[in-house]
């Protein structure tokens with residue numbers, strides 16, 4: 001089988017699923033362009049990929065900033081000449097019950113998880129349409145399908161990512177492919193710094209059984225590796241036997 005090599009932009013590549021995805025896609029022969037706020041982590045990751053024979057570059061990215069996201073995508077275009085795939089992966093999950101009224105954290109989740117994905121689409125879609133081909137891989141969650149206590153706002157943002165992905169797919173003439181990848185509990189930094197004590201304690205049981213981040217990277221690699229006529233639309237991956 002001829003291996004397809006694509007130019008893949010990964011947001012939130014400094015840790016967890018984004019980092020594992022960059023490593024896996026680079027190992028598959030794709031050229032990766034990495035974004036996040038912690039550029040020291042991106043620098044180390046790009047150096048590792050290059051050392052291991054892959055092709056990687058990086059640029060600082062805050063997905064809440066629309067014009068900064070455009071600058072980031074322009075840098076990817078400048079580096080590689082095209083953008084075949086955008087993995088909209090950057091996300092935050094400061095869980096809490098609604099009654100705790102942590103409105104700053106609600107806003108942060110909406111800004112990163114929803115606006116961030118929209119900014120990624122807006123910044124790359126024109127280039128993909130001009131090329132006549134492109135692929136968005138949007139990272140949602142099992143929380144895009146069901147809601148649990150302390151996760152109302154987080155789940156709302158992930159329901160939104162699912163709705164946006166489905167809308168983008170329906171509006172596509174076939175040249176733009178859209179994949180929604182929804183992980184269950186996965187090892188990463190996502191739940192490391194919850195400020196709400198109730199959510200922190202709930203997470204100890206909820207997150208007891210977790211997938212390695214490489215399992216989600218494998219799912220993303222499957223969708224990215226398909227030939228142009230095949231659009232993998234939704235993948236849900238849970239740890240066997242886990243709570244989620």
Ligand code: NDP
Nearest residue numbers: 012014016017036037038062063090091141186188189190
């Ligand atoms: P991590 O916390 O390990 O990674 C989150 C990534 O998002 C980091 O690279 C972080 O980089 C980046 N990020 C956060 N805010 C911004 C921002 N404003 N601009 C750019 N990048 C940002 O968690 P995961 O790897 O688990 O999370 C990846 C995705 O997977 C998220 O969308 C999450 O919701 C989803 N997910 C994760 C699950 C899990 O159990 N781990 C389950 C279901 C879904 P930096 O801080 O350097 O900017």
